[in-house]
Amino acid sequence: MTAEIAIMNPLAVALAAYSAVTVTTGDRIGKIFNGANKIFELSRGNPIGIMIYGNAALNDVPWETVVKMYRKRLGTRRLDTTAAYARDFVSYIEKNRLVFPARAQRSFFSSRVGSYLNYVMKNIIDDIEAAIERDGRISEREIVQAVDVQIKAEHARWSSAPLAARMPTGHAKKITQVYAKEMRTAIKKQFEDLPMSRSAVRRLHEIVGLMFERFPEGHNEPWLSGIVVAGFGELEIYPAVCSYEVTGIAANRVHMRIADEDAVAESQLAVIAPFAQRDMVNTFMEGVSPQYQAEVESCIAQMIDLLPDAGIEELKTHMRVPGVHHEAVREAMAGRRDTAVETILNGLRDFRVTHTVEPVLSVVETLPIGELAAMAETMISLASFQKRVSMTDETVGGASDVAVISKGDGFIWIRRKHYFEAGLNPRLAPAAEKGV
Numbered sequence: 001m002t003a004e005i006a007i008m009n010p011l012a013v014a015l016a017a018y019s020a021v022t023v024t025t026g027d028r029i030g031k032i033f034n035g036a037n038k039i040f041e042l043s044r045g046n047p048i049g050i051m052i053y054g055n056a057a058l059n060d061v062p063w064e065t066v067v068k069m070y071r072k073r074l075g076t077r078r079l080d081t082t083a084a085y086a087r088d089f090v091s092y093i094e095k096n097r098l099v100f101p102a103r104a105q106r107s108f109f110s111s112r113v114g115s116y117l118n119y120v121m122k123n124i125i126d127d128i129e130a131a132i133e134r135d136g137r138i139s140e141r142e143i144v145q146a147v148d149v150q151i152k153a154e155h156a157r158w159s160s161a162p163l164a165a166r167m168p169t170g171h172a173k174k175i176t177q178v179y180a181k182e183m184r185t186a187i188k189k190q191f192e193d194l195p196m197s198r199s200a201v202r203r204l205h206e207i208v209g210l211m212f213e214r215f216p217e218g219h220n221e222p223w224l225s226g227i228v229v230a231g232f233g234e235l236e237i238y239p240a241v242c243s244y245e246v247t248g249i250a251a252n253r254v255h256m257r258i259a260d261e262d263a264v265a266e267s268q269l270a271v272i273a274p275f276a277q278r279d280m281v282n283t284f285m286e287g288v289s290p291q292y293q294a295e296v297e298s299c300i301a302q303m304i305d306l307l308p309d310a311g312i313e314e315l316k317t318h319m320r321v322p323g324v325h326h327e328a329v330r331e332a333m334a335g336r337r338d339t340a341v342e343t344i345l346n347g348l349r350d351f352r353v354t355h356t357v358e359p360v361l362s363v364v365e366t367l368p369i370g371e372l373a374a375m376a377e378t379m380i381s382l383a384s385f386q387k388r389v390s391m392t393d394e395t396v397g398g399a400s401d402v403a404v405i406s407k408g409d410g411f412i413w414i415r416r417k418h419y420f421e422a423g424l425n426p427r428l429a430p431a432a433e434k435g436v
Contacts, residue, residue: 001037003383004053004275006230006241007189007376008264012369012406013239015039015051017398018383019417037417039401040067041376044162047410048085048231049403053276055225059108059248061099063225069099071353081233084262090166090244090254091230097326100249108248109175110182113221117190124150124194154367155203161214165244165258176309178251183208194340212250217259223247224274226259231405239405243271272379280382287356297345300404304340362365373404373414 004017017038042050050406052063058185070092079085093100106404128147138146176183184346186205196204232384240263246256262271274281283289288296377400398416 002036002379003280004038004051004228005279005281005376005379005402006051006228006271006275007271007364007372007379008239008241008262008271008273009365009372010238010264010269011367012372012404013241013401014369014376014404014414015049015228015230016373016380016400016402017053018182018380019401036065037401039403040071040097041230041411042067042085042089042229044071045076045410046078046231047405047407048082048233048410049405050089051228051230051275053226053228054224054245058093058225058246059100059102059104060202066099069096070387072307076236078080080235082229082231082236082263084233085231086227086229086242086244087166087228090256090282092250093249093254099166105248105250105252106179106182108223109179109212109250110186111349112248112250113183113186113211114189115222116211117186118205120150120154121194122188136137143199144197147194147196148200151207153202155207155210155226156215157216158207158210161210161219162257163239164213164215167213167253167255167258171212171253172206174209175251176205176209195360212253212255215245215255219245219257219301221247228273228275231411232407236263237407238326239407241271242265242274243275270361274341274360274362274379276381281379284379284382285357285360286352288352296348300344301341304337304344369404369406369409373402377402377415 002018005015011044019036019038027393036056039051040052043046052067052069056063058273064250070089074088079088086359124147126144127150130137131142183205187201187208191204206433214360225246227244228241228245229244230239232239240261242258243259245259246254248255260273264271272281272285279290287292301309340390364372364375398414399414402414403416404412404414
């Protein structure tokens with residue numbers, strides 16, 4: 001994980017990223033390395049760049065390799081918008097059989113499905129063990145029911161999720177046909193010793209297809225990468241940012257969702273968009289940490305929940321209101337609970353926007369390009385410092401990369417690290433100067 005940010009105003013967009021990368025083994029953090037490249041020029045000579053966060057590879061191919069191969073293929077071709085560059089990049093991935101051959105896509109399918117089914121199986125086992133601890137035993141019929149409950153819940157979650165971006169209708173069915181053998185193997189490996197109903201087996205097959213057709217909100221998994229395309233298209237006067245979340249490619253389709261698409265326009269002259277670890281940026285922007293804000297909102301909701309009983313106790317003790325009215329009072333007050341909570345939270349939110357967010361954005365609107373870059377670097381430094389002084393893994397750190405992209409000057413490196421000394425590698429010195 002890392003901290004990354006894009007800050008835009010009408011002049012330019014500044015990109016900043018730290019170089020820490022976390023290598024995991026299963027569910028355990030194995031090692032944190034500093035030195036990964038996460039910001040790249042997406043086009044030579046055109047004002048467009050890309051940032052990567054999360055998983056550093058797509059179907060085990062490093063994103064850095066994919067980006068530089070695309071850049072070479074794009075050449076001097078110019079596209080009208082930032083979104084057009086982002087879509088063209090995704091299209092290149094889907095059509096590139098050299099980098100993403102069928103066998104690699106099949107391998108990704110098997111790994112992702114196997115990991116997911118293992119997660120489902122763990123939840124089922126937890127339910128079964130809880131039942132045994134509670135009742136001292138469990139019958140086969142109860143095991144079947146436990147399996148049904150978990151798989152039905154997962155099926156509902158996936159089937160109700162929105163379609164992944166650029167995904168054709170019926171792709172789930174195609175997935176189960178193309179990878180039928182791998183799907184049966186993965187299901188048998190995880191569930192062969194578990195009694196299951198026919199409906200559970202059917203839903204399990206459907207879930208596997210939906211995993212590559214749908215994209216639940218807030219979905220997260222080890223394969224998830226974030227890509228941020230930023231800059232100017234040929235017809236764009238103001239900068240824009242397109243942010244995608246990607247898991248991988250299977251059956252020649254990239255499984256992804258469009259996380260955000262922000263553009264500076266007359267109605268929004270400044271944008272501050274954090275990616276990956278966002279807590280410190282959000283704390284700076286809103287004047288309160290997201291964790292503390294969540295606790296405040298929880299306490300307010302609990303307090304409102306207690307008011308009906310407190311009011312009834314007051315009626316009983318001091319106002320001598322007959323008991324027949326107590327339940328009616330409770331119902332009337334409870335009926336206004338959601339409105340009261342929403343009113344309070346909206347008031348707090350409006351206060352944060354008016355007194356903290358808007359003043360910062362008003363300054364960002366007028367920042368010169370150099371100050372825009374300095375602000376971007378400072379914002380991610382907050383995340384690095386917070387990790388350094390807390391008792392957690394320093395998943396944000398290492399050298400930072402900072403670049404600015406403007407319509408007139410194009411992609412300009414402000415700060416750029418290299419793993420080699422330019423003086424010792426004369427053949428690479430020109431590339432090093434350009435930040436390749």
